[in-house]
Amino acid sequence: MQALALAVMASLFYLAAASWQGLTLVRRVAPQPMLVRGLSLLGLLCHLPLVVSLFGHEAQVLPGLYTSMVLISAMAVAVLLGVSLFKPVLGAAVGVLPLAGFALLLAVTVPASPPAEALFPGIALHAISSLLGFAVLAIAAVQAILLGLQNRALRHHHIRGIVQALPPLTSMERLLFELIWAGMALLTLAILSGFVFLDNMFAQHLAHKTILSLAAWVIFAILLFSHHRLGWRGMRAVRWTLGGCAVLLAAYFGSLFVLEVLLNRG
Numbered sequence: 001m002q003a004l005a006l007a008v009m010a011s012l013f014y015l016a017a018a019s020w021q022g023l024t025l026v027r028r029v030a031p032q033p034m035l036v037r038g039l040s041l042l043g044l045l046c047h048l049p050l051v052v053s054l055f056g057h058e059a060q061v062l063p064g065l066y067t068s069m070v071l072i073s074a075m076a077v078a079v080l081l082g083v084s085l086f087k088p089v090l091g092a093a094v095g096v097l098p099l100a101g102f103a104l105l106l107a108v109t110v111p112a113s114p115p116a117e118a119l120f121p122g123i124a125l126h127a128i129s130s131l132l133g134f135a136v137l138a139i140a141a142v143q144a145i146l147l148g149l150q151n152r153a154l155r156h157h158h159i160r161g162i163v164q165a166l167p168p169l170t171s172m173e174r175l176l177f178e179l180i181w182a183g184m185a186l187l188t189l190a191i192l193s194g195f196v197f198l199d200n201m202f203a204q205h206l207a208h209k210t211i212l213s214l215a216a217w218v219i220f221a222i223l224l225f226s227h228h229r230l231g232w233r234g235m236r237a238v239r240w241t242l243g244g245c246a247v248l249l250a251a252y253f254g255s256l257f258v259l260e261v262l263l264n265r266g
Contacts, residue, residue, distance in 0.1 A: 003053070006046045007108040011101030013043030014077070018097040025091060025146075025165045033090055037081055040097060044077050047104060068131065068252065069107040073100035075135035083139075087175055088167040095142035122197030126190055133186030134252055137220075140179035141245040147172045148238040173233055177224070180241065184220050187248075191217060212251030219244035 017039035023029040051074050054067055077100050084090040146162075150172060153163045166172060191213060223240040226232040232240070
């Protein structure tokens with residue numbers, strides 16, 4: 001009951017922050033970054049006790065489906081708040097915060113059995129880099145959507161609303177690729193640490209996750225290379241970013257959903 005109450009409070013704070021930021025993007029209210037950050041931080045403070053509670057089963061905290069939801073949503077909010085202090089990324093709150101609240105509510109209302117594999121240091125490196133990489137790339141996906149909307153509005157000569165509320169197109173694009181570079185570094189660390197510290201990355205229960213993670217890595221690598229050497233940008237960059245994030249989503253949550261929910265192997 002306490003977990004549900006905290007999840008509801010966190011979700012309400014997240015929704016309030018996302019709503020204000022959304023109204024800012026459509027020019028209905030004045031920008032209030034401190035308000036958005038404050039509400040988001042209150043949500044995160046309600047969220048963190050649920051993260052801490054995951055570490056109460058001795059060492060059995062290797063992320064499963066619902067554990068991953070709690071951890072990734074907290075990481076995504078924390079990264080968003082931290083990066084927003086230095087980069088104009090707060091617009092992504094309109095997508096990141098509601099998804100974090102939804103994931104948190106789902107995780108606490110549909111409990112799963114705790115994972116059985118112990119979190120040894122090497123596995124911890126793999127798990128944390130995987131979750132953090134997904135969180136950063138999830139923010140990149142929302143950034144790509146905003147960039148796509150901005151690009152489309154400019155093509156149709158709509159210079160009001162979201163175009164006025166967001167940073168210039170070049171700044172938005174530069175920020176997108178900075179997020180992708182950071183996410184790629186973490187994804188690379190996750191894949192390498194997995195091959196080093198896990199017994200068999202292509203074991204039956206890990207094969208689909210490994211293959212899809214590698215496929216996502218290739219997609220992002222092609223995008224970054226082509227941006228640097230061939231000048232890929234605009235809607236092409238948006239589509240490749242969203243495609244890579246979709247594959248990564250299938251790798252992280254699709255495989256866990258099949259194993260833990262459909263096949264009941266939690």
